[in-house]
Structures are given as structure tokens and as C-alpha cells.
Amino acid sequence: MSENQDNTRLRLGIDLGGTKIAGIVLDGEDQVRAERRVDTPESGYNATLEAIIDLVVALEGEVGTRGLRLGVGTPGSVLPATGRLRNANSQCLNGRTLGADLERALAREVRLANDADCLALSEARDGAAAGHRNVFGVILGTGVGGGVVIDGGLITGRNGLAGEWGHTCLPWPTAAEVRQPPRCWCGLDSCLEAWISGPGMTADHVRRGGYNIPAQAIVERAEAGERLAGATLKSWLQRVARSMAMIVNILDPDVIVVGGGLSQIRWLYSEVPKIWAQHAFAEHIDTPLVAAAHGDASGVRGAARLWPLD
Numbered sequence: 001m002s003e004n005q006d007n008t009r010l011r012l013g014i015d016l017g018g019t020k021i022a023g024i025v026l027d028g029e030d031q032v033r034a035e036r037r038v039d040t041p042e043s044g045y046n047a048t049l050e051a052i053i054d055l056v057v058a059l060e061g062e063v064g065t066r067g068l069r070l071g072v073g074t075p076g077s078v079l080p081a082t083g084r085l086r087n088a089n090s091q092c093l094n095g096r097t098l099g100a101d102l103e104r105a106l107a108r109e110v111r112l113a114n115d116a117d118c119l120a121l122s123e124a125r126d127g128a129a130a131g132h133r134n135v136f137g138v139i140l141g142t143g144v145g146g147g148v149v150i151d152g153g154l155i156t157g158r159n160g161l162a163g164e165w166g167h168t169c170l171p172w173p174t175a176a177e178v179r180q181p182p183r184c185w186c187g188l189d190s191c192l193e194a195w196i197s198g199p200g201m202t203a204d205h206v207r208r209g210g211y212n213i214p215a216q217a218i219v220e221r222a223e224a225g226e227r228l229a230g231a232t233l234k235s236w237l238q239r240v241a242r243s244m245a246m247i248v249n250i251l252d253p254d255v256i257v258v259g260g261g262l263s264q265i266r267w268l269y270s271e272v273p274k275i276w277a278q279h280a281f282a283e284h285i286d287t288p289l290v291a292a293a294h295g296d297a298s299g300v301r302g303a304a305r306l307w308p309l310d
Helices: 045-063 098-106 115-126 175-179 192-196 198-207 215-223 227-250 267-276 295-304
Strands: 011-016 020-026 032-039 069-074 110-114 134-140 144-150 153-155 255-259 289-291
Touching: 011 045, 011 115, 011 295, 020 045, 020 295, 032 045, 045 098, 069 098, 069 115, 069 295, 098 110, 110 115, 110 144, 115 134, 115 144, 115 153, 115 255, 115 295, 134 227, 144 192, 192 198, 192 227, 198 215, 198 227, 215 227, 227 267, 255 295, 267 289
Parallel strands: 011 069, 069 110, 134 255, 255 289
Antiparallel strands: 011 020, 020 032, 134 144, 144 153
16 A cells, blocks of 8 residues: 555454454555454453453554544344344353444444354455355354355344354254254254364264364374274264255355364365255255365454445
């Protein structure tokens, strides 16, 4: 960006995660002007609020412009009637009016969206889903989420729940899955988040008699030939495939783009499309399943893009 370019086209995005808070400033050509990240405080809501405010101030200081348009990607979703967050796995956020609190502290309008919505918006704009009309974005990581973009626009739904894929029930369960449904943190049994998140894979491995180790370690052991880890990974891939087949049946997107830590599992892209055809309601499914082009920066880029360019 040239020095004399209009700074009113700058947009600031914040991605509020369970372990880190990322911030970015994009210019009118979607180029990064500044970016930072800090650890998410462990001491609760007020500390998290202050960390976001401090990050906004630091980024604006870096680009030399105050009062930038601000978008924030959060876990969970906003209840339209009250503006309060709900269904966030970072539970200190639930019931809080994060948007209104930031608006008071920063003296500007703030736009909030689910982190998976932000990923879908970013990847539809200039990422792995660019050029596609109907996009479903997936986060597979500590949590499980989804977002829907149609014709470049984010679909939130009447109740703010569009794409809330992680808290639907695992489809086409096996007899064993019916007998031992995991309890989700939300209080319901057999949510996708309890089955196919990173902690969900770990819990399944423990149920099989394995060690309580992170999902990435299970994948590494499976690739090294360990049979128990291989069985856990195979079951995880089958569950992901059934879960995505449900999305194909309901939305039939032009592309499904995946972000989050588990998006790095290479077997996801080769094996899941082989399996989901058994459950999708069509003789042939050719939906592309692709990794997010912007990786873990997709969420924060999408948060900035909650403000369109004028």
C-alpha cells in the first residue's frame, strides 16, 4: 500500500481462540498491514476483554490510525435478541455481551461472528473456496464448527445458528456408538464436537484402551503402524465422513473447506470422500474437500472482512 492511500479502507480483525487471540489489519487490497497475537488469559472474561482491547490499541498504533472498523470472530454464537454469547466452549464467554462491552470500551461499532463463519468468509473471498458460489467452512480442532457463505455473503440465520454443525448429533451411528454416546460439554449426548474434535479423538482412543494423548500424537502413531492408534484414526475418519455427508445432503455446497488443527491430517482429504458417498443421497458425489489456504490465519482475516469495503 502506498503511503498516501486512504486509511479509511483499513479493517481490523480479531480471532478469539481458546489459547490465543490473533489480530490483523487488512488494507483495501486485502494486504496485511499489521498482525499480532497474544495468549488468551486464563483468568476469565474481564481479563479476556482487556486483552482484546490492548491488542486493538497496539495494532492501531502500529498502523498509525485510530478507530478502525473492527470485526471479532468468537467461539459460539450471538443470540440476536440479547446480544449475549452462547454455546462457546470457552465458557467464560457464555452469557456475556462481548460486542456491547467492546463498543463501550473502544467507542465504535463492533461486528461479531462465529469463528467458523469467519473462516468460511475468508476462504470464500480469496482462499481455497475462491470462485465458488456455495461454500461450507468447517473448523476441526479443539472444537467443531461450521459456517455458510452464499454468493460472497455470510448466512447467519434467523436465530444466529446457521452452520452450527458441531452441536448436531452424529448421523448414522453404529450400534457401539449408540451404546456409548459421549457427553458433550453443552449437556447433550453424541454431539459431533464430542466425537470428532481433537479431545473427541483422544477420548475415543482412551475408550479403546489407549493412552490419554493428543490427537496429533494418535495420528503420528497410526502412521508409524500402531494398530490401536490406526483403529482410532480410522473410526474418526468414518465419523467425519458421515458428518460431512449430512451437510452434502442438506446444503450440497460447491466446496467444503476445512480449517483448525485437525485440518492438517492428510488422510482427511483422501479417505473422507471415499466414505461419504455411502451416506449422501446421490449415486455420485464430486464435492471438493480442501484445506483452508490461509491456515490458522483464515479466522482473523474473515473477522476483518465482516466489514465490506465501501
